[in-house]
Amino acid sequence: MSRMRVDQELCILCGQCVEVCPFLGVEIRGQSVEFTDSCRLCRVCIKACPTSAIWLEKSEAVGDVDKAQYKGVLIFAEQRQGQVQPVTYELIGKGLELAGHLGEQVTVFLAGSSIQSQAERLLEYGVDRVYLYNHQALEYCRIEPYTSIMVDLVRKIKPNIILMGATPVGRSLAPRVAARLRTGLTADCTSLSVKDNGDLVQTRPAFGGNVMAQIVTPRHRPQMATVRYKVMPAAAKVARPHGEIIHCPVDEKLLQSGIKVLGFEPHHVASSITDAEIIVAAGRGIGKPEGLELLEELAGLVGGVLGVTRPLVEQGWASYTQQVGMSGRTVRPRLYIACGISGAVQHVAGMRGSDVIFAINTDSDAPIFDVAHYGLVGDLYEVVPALIQALREGGSPDAVFQAG
Numbered sequence: 001m002s003r004m005r006v007d008q009e010l011c012i013l014c015g016q017c018v019e020v021c022p023f024l025g026v027e028i029r030g031q032s033v034e035f036t037d038s039c040r041l042c043r044v045c046i047k048a049c050p051t052s053a054i055w056l057e058k059s060e061a062v063g064d065v066d067k068a069q070y071k072g073v074l075i076f077a078e079q080r081q082g083q084v085q086p087v088t089y090e091l092i093g094k095g096l097e098l099a100g101h102l103g104e105q106v107t108v109f110l111a112g113s114s115i116q117s118q119a120e121r122l123l124e125y126g127v128d129r130v131y132l133y134n135h136q137a138l139e140y141c142r143i144e145p146y147t148s149i150m151v152d153l154v155r156k157i158k159p160n161i162i163l164m165g166a167t168p169v170g171r172s173l174a175p176r177v178a179a180r181l182r183t184g185l186t187a188d189c190t191s192l193s194v195k196d197n198g199d200l201v202q203t204r205p206a207f208g209g210n211v212m213a214q215i216v217t218p219r220h221r222p223q224m225a226t227v228r229y230k231v232m233p234a235a236a237k238v239a240r241p242h243g244e245i246i247h248c249p250v251d252e253k254l255l256q257s258g259i260k261v262l263g264f265e266p267h268h269v270a271s272s273i274t275d276a277e278i279i280v281a282a283g284r285g286i287g288k289p290e291g292l293e294l295l296e297e298l299a300g301l302v303g304g305v306l307g308v309t310r311p312l313v314e315q316g317w318a319s320y321t322q323q324v325g326m327s328g329r330t331v332r333p334r335l336y337i338a339c340g341i342s343g344a345v346q347h348v349a350g351m352r353g354s355d356v357i358f359a360i361n362t363d364s365d366a367p368i369f370d371v372a373h374y375g376l377v378g379d380l381y382e383v384v385p386a387l388i389q390a391l392r393e394g395g396s397p398d399a400v401f402q403a404g
C-alpha cells in the first residue's frame with residue numbers, strides 16, 4: 001500500500017496540510033503530523049507544504065504487476081444444495097463477452113460435494129474450463145476453505161478478471177479473496193466492459209446513485225467485480241460445447257475452518273419479485289395504502305406480483321422484500337408496469353433491465369417515461385380500474401391504452 005510520509009525534521013507544524021486536506025485525512029498529534037485512514041493520497045498536502053516535508057511513498061507492489069501474465073475471465077460458480085445458482089449463468093454471459101473482446105478464455109471455479117453433473121451443465125454454456133473441487137467438506141460454503149481454495153487456484157491460473165455474484169455468499173467471499181490477493185474489488189457493478197489493454201471498466205452507482213462511477217484497477221491483477229442477480233442477461237446454451245472439466249485435488253490444509261455446519265434449513269419466500277415474470281409496481285403516486293389493493297388486484301389478473309418504490313417501504317405500507325431499486329431488489333421481468341412512479345435513478349437502477357416497461361403517470365415529464373417502452377399520461381385511479389375491468393371482461397386492455 002502506498003502511503004504519505006512526513007519528514008518530522010523538516011516539518012515546522014504549520015498546519016497547512018491539515019487545512020488543505022479535503023478528506024480530514026491529516027492531523028497534528030503532539031509534535032508530529034500523522035495521516036489517518038481517511039487520507040486518499042490526493043497529494044494536495046504535498047503541494048501545500050512550505051518546507052517540502054511531505055512525500056508519497058509508493059509501495060513496491062505498485063506498478064510491479066506484470067499484466068501480461070494474467071489472462072482470461074474466471075467465474076465463481078455459486079452452488080447451493082448442489083445446484084449452481086442462476087446468477088452464475090449471467091456472469092458467464094458477461095464473461096464470454098469480455099473474454100471474446102480480448103481473445104481469451106472463460107473458466108469457472110466450482111466447489112461442492114457430488115456436483116459433477118453441475119460442472120457438465122456449466123460446459124453447455126460455452127465456457128472453456130471448469131475447475132471442479134469435489135469434496136464432502138465443500139458441500140456448504142464455509143468461508144475460510146472456499147477463500148483458501150479459490151485463492152490457491154487464482155495464484156495458479158492467474159486470471160485477468162474474476163466475476164462473482166453479489167449474493168450473500170459472493171459478498172462474503174469476494175472481499176476475502178481480494179484482500180489475500182492484494183487487489184481491487186468493485187461491488188455491485190451494473191455494467192462491465194474491457195479496454196483493449198485488458199483493464200476492466202467497472203460501472204456502479206456512487207454518491208447515493210446520483211453518479212455512475214467508472215472504476216478501473218490499472219495497477220493490480222486480477223481485477224475483481226461482483227454483480228447482482230438479474231442485472232445482466234444470462235448466457236444461452238451453445239450448440240457444441242467444447243470445454244473440459246479439470247478435477248482439482250483438494251489440499252486438506254486448505255480445508256481448515258472454525259465453522260461447523262450443523263444443518264441447512266431453506267428460508268421460504270412466499271413470492272419473490274426477483275424471479276417474477278410480471279411486476280406491477282406502486283409508487284408514491286398511489287397516495288394512500290389502499291391504492292396497493294387496487295394494484296394487487298391488477299397484478300393478480302395479469303399473473304404478476306406487486307413491487308414498490310422505497311417511499312412505500314419507509315411509510316410502512318409495504319415490505320422491504322418488495323422494494324425495487326438500488327437499495328432494494330434488482331428485477332428483470334418480461335413486463336414491468338410502473339404506476340405512480342417518478343423514475344428516480346435509484347429506482348430505475350433496479351428495473352431498467354425489464355423486457356417491456358409500461359408507465360402510468362400524471363406528469364408527462366416524469367423521468368420514468370425516458371426508460372418506458374410504453375407510457376400513459378393519466379391518473380392511475382382512472383387507468384387501473386379501467387384496465388382491471390377490461391381484463392375481467394376478457395376483453396383486450398388495448399381499448400384503455402387507446403383511450404389514454
Ligand SMILES: Cc1cc2nc3c(=O)[nH]c(=O)nc-3n(C[C@H](O)[C@H](O)[C@H](O)COP(=O)(O)OP(=O)(O)OC[C@H]3O[C@@H](n4cnc5c(N)ncnc54)[C@H](O)[C@@H]3O)c2cc1C
Pocket residue numbers: 208209282283284285286308309310311323324325326327328329339340341342343344345346347350360361362363366378379380381
Ligand atoms: C441511497 C438511496 C437509495 C435509494 N434506493 C431506492 C430504491 O432502491 N428504490 C426506490 O424506489 N427508491 C430508492 N431511493 C429513493 C429515490 O431517490 C426516490 O425518492 C424514490 O424512488 C421515489 O419514489 P416514487 O417514484 O414512488 O415517488 P415520487 O418521486 O414522489 O413520484 C411519485 C410519482 O407519482 C406521480 N403521480 C402522483 N399521483 C399520481 C396519480 N394519481 N396517478 C399517476 N401518477 C401519479 C407523480 O407525477 C410522480 O411522478 C433511494 C434513495 C437514496 C438516496
